[in-house]
Amino acid sequence: MQTLLLDTSGPFTTVLITKDGTLSASCILRDRPAEHLHEQIQTALDTIHSSPRDLNRIAAVVGPGSWTGLNIGVTAAKTLAQVLQIPLIPLYTLDVLAASEGKPSWTLMNAGRSQCYYAQHSSSGSAEMAVAPIDTVTRQIHTDPDLTRILEYGDTFKERFPGNEMYRSMDRLPPDALVQAMHAAPGIQGADIKSLTPVYLQPSHVEQDASR
Amino acid sequence: MLILGIDTSCDDTGAAVVEDGHQVRSNIVASQYEAHERFGGVVPVIAAREHTANISFIIESALETARISFADLDAVAVSHHQGLMLSLVVGVSAAKSIALACDIPLIGIHHLEGHIYSNLMGRSDELHFPFLCLTVAGGHTLLLKVVSHGTYELLGHTRDDAAGEVLDKVARHLNLGYPGGAAIEKLAKDGNPHAYSFPRPLMNRPDGEFSFSGLKTAVTAAIDRDPDLNQADLCASFQQAVIDLLVSKTMRIAQKHQLRQITLAGGVALNTPLRKALQHAAQEHEYQIFTPPRDLCMDNGAMVAGAAYSLYQERGPDPLSIAALANAPLGKTGIRYRHESKYK
Numbered sequence: 307m308q309t310l311l312l313d314t315s316g317p318f319t320t321v322l323i324t325k326d327g328t329l330s331a332s333c334i335l336r337d338r339p340a341e342h343l344h345e346q347i348q349t350a351l352d353t354i355h356s357s358p359r360d361l362n363r364i365a366a367v368v369g370p371g372s373w374t375g376l377n378i379g380v381t382a383a384k385t386l387a388q389v390l391q392i393p394l395i396p397l398y399t400l401d402v403l404a405a406s407e408g409k410p411s412w413t414l415m416n417a418g419r420s421q422c423y424y425a426q427h428s429s430s431g432s433a434e435m436a437v438a439p440i441d442t443v444t445r446q447i448h449t450d451p452d453l454t455r456i457l458e459y460g461d462t463f464k465e466r467f468p469g470n471e472m473y474r475s476m477d478r479l480p481p482d483a484l485v486q487a488m489h490a491a492p493g494i495q496g497a498d499i500k501s502l503t504p505v506y507l508q509p510s511h512v513e514q515d516a517s518r
Numbered sequence: 519m520l521i522l523g524i525d526t527s528c529d530d531t532g533a534a535v536v537e538d539g540h541q542v543r544s545n546i547v548a549s550q551y552e553a554h555e556r557f558g559g560v561v562p563v564i565a566a567r568e569h570t571a572n573i574s575f576i577i578e579s580a581l582e583t584a585r586i587s588f589a590d591l592d593a594v595a596v597s598h599h600q601g602l603m604l605s606l607v608v609g610v611s612a613a614k615s616i617a618l619a620c621d622i623p624l625i626g627i628h629h630l631e632g633h634i635y636s637n638l639m640g641r642s643d644e645l646h647f648p649f650l651c652l653t654v655a656g657g658h659t660l661l662l663k664v665v666s667h668g669t670y671e672l673l674g675h676t677r678d679d680a681a682g683e684v685l686d687k688v689a690r691h692l693n694l695g696y697p698g699g700a701a702i703e704k705l706a707k708d709g710n711p712h713a714y715s716f717p718r719p720l721m722n723r724p725d726g727e728f729s730f731s732g733l734k735t736a737v738t739a740a741i742d743r744d745p746d747l748n749q750a751d752l753c754a755s756f757q758q759a760v761i762d763l764l765v766s767k768t769m770r771i772a773q774k775h776q777l778r779q780i781t782l783a784g785g786v787a788l789n790t791p792l793r794k795a796l797q798h799a800a801q802e803h804e805y806q807i808f809t810p811p812r813d814l815c816m817d818n819g820a821m822v823a824g825a826a827y828s829l830y831q832e833r834g835p836d837p838l839s840i841a842a843l844a845n846a847p848l849g850k851t852g853i854r855y856r857h858e859s860k861y862k
């Protein structure tokens with residue numbers, strides 16, 4: 307069972323291939339959003355002397371994250387799945403963050419305009435990801451009695467938790483966490499793949515302004 | 519040879535299957551007009567999101583209509599140069615995935631080359647190099663000498679707005695909807711083209727330079743001045759000014775450069791009065807006018823596949839490393855033209 311795993315949500319473009327659940331190839335670049343994604347896929351396949359035909363599944367981070375990176379990554383993933391007629395596993399940024407350190411935890415990410423994406427992952431499960439003002443979420447975290455970890459994709463919250471050892475800023479989704487999140491996530495098929503879009507979660511700023 | 523052509527350069531998602539460079543087996547275009555309507559113009563982030571949501575369905579539909587599967591494709595072509603950056607990358611990503619997964623050649627095409635080749639498709643018997651091409655679309659107004667496959671010479675261009683852009687802006691000012699040029703043509707049918715005497719900037723200059731912004735200003739000022747104006751008369755007069763500018767410049771440049779075959783390309787080429795006026799002017803001098811089939815005028819994937827068929831013979835395949843570029847030089851000679859581009 308070979309799985310191709312793509313993450314174009316942030317400054318690092320990550321391409322991984324797993325064989326029977328363990329990592330067998332990787333190609334990670336820090337570059338402009340996902341511009342070299344397909345070359346990276348080719349490189350990763352070449353290192354294990356595989357071809358796209360050998361892939362059984364594709365997993366891709368669908369967001370939230372970089373608008374253009376995700377458009378490129380999700381389009382690449384769903385087109386590959388469409389041509390190869392294989393299932394696709396959508397991965398959510400905050401779930402991958404949570405998979406990197408274990409639960410319970412709070413996962414965070416800047417959503418622009420003083421807002422953030424957040425989710426509270428308890429030992430028994432995850433709360434739905436939501437959007438709220440950064441101040442509100444900070445206050446909620448400070449009053450959480452069970453707090454053990456605060457994981458952020460980016461470093462917006464750094465100064466809100468100075469010296470707090472539970473806080474960790476991450477500039478990329480770690481490969482191990484991507485693989486782990488992939489094992490826990492369900493796959494989609496057929497028409498669901500074609501209609502897959504990135505999780506932008508919020509309307510674009512233009513639309514927000516227009517609806518005022 | 520079966521080529522899948524993809525175009526996501528602006529706000530239309532297009533995919534088409536073309537056989538041997540001229541037989542259009544399918545040509546599917548999804549317009550995003552409604553998504554942008556309330557913003558009064560194309561919003562790049564929204565265009566990119568719509569492309570991402572639609573692209574798989576449009577590609578599937580292009581294959582189904584052509585009654586083929588991915589395995590039947592011999593190559594995949596995509597507009598990677600010239601357009602909105604955020605939009606271009608979506609089509610490029612899909613095309614690269616197809617090239618990779620099907621193990622077929624990838625062919626990157628300059629969007630303008632797509633428009634240029636919309637006239638050449640299936641016409642290689644009657645249309646011969648070198649010929650003149652007037653490309654009039656939403657973002658471009660260009661006079662090019664098409665020297666050979668992939669080689670062009672710039673003979674004129676607009677110094678400000680493109681003709682299609684001006685048609686769209688005036689149409690928006692009158693709340694006529696999109697495409698503006700088509701709405702104006704419809705209203706103009708019952709109007710008097712001499713009712714208003716709008717300016718025709720640079721018309722008598724001997725070179726190929728166009729200017730449309732002065733005309734736009736004059737027309738929008740006329741609209742603002744008189745809320746009860748006769749829209750048919752205004753549209754007819756405005757359209758006539760655009761036609762006069764395009765036809766007179768084109769004929770003058772054709773004569774100057776001894777180009778007896780003239781092609782008209784881009785969305786504005788749909789305009790019937792423009793086609794007629796150009797035919798009429800050409801007949802006088804025994805020049806020949808070529809216009810594309812109607813479904814190849816506005817943005818579409820078929821023209822991209824058509825251009826790819828010829829250019830692939832010349833240049834071979836492109837590597838997976840080709841990148842999208844908003845303002846890209848055109849052809850072998852790398853033509854750059856200076857004008858305010860709507861593309862970022």
Ligand SMILES: Nc1ncnc2c1ncn2[C@@H]1O[C@H](COP(=O)(O)OP(=O)(O)OP(=O)(O)O)[C@@H](O)[C@H]1O
Binds near residue numbers: 658685787
């Ligand atoms: N019947 C018509 N008469 C005149 N103009 C028309 C007509 N139909 C469409 N148009 C114009 O065609 C233009 C769109 O053409 P096209 O799709 O080729 O342009 P574009 O791709 O947006 O821009 P470009 O190709 O320059 O980058 C619009 O400006 C529209 O008003």
Ligand SMILES: [Fe+2]
Binds near residue numbers: 629655816817
């Ligand atoms: Fe166009």
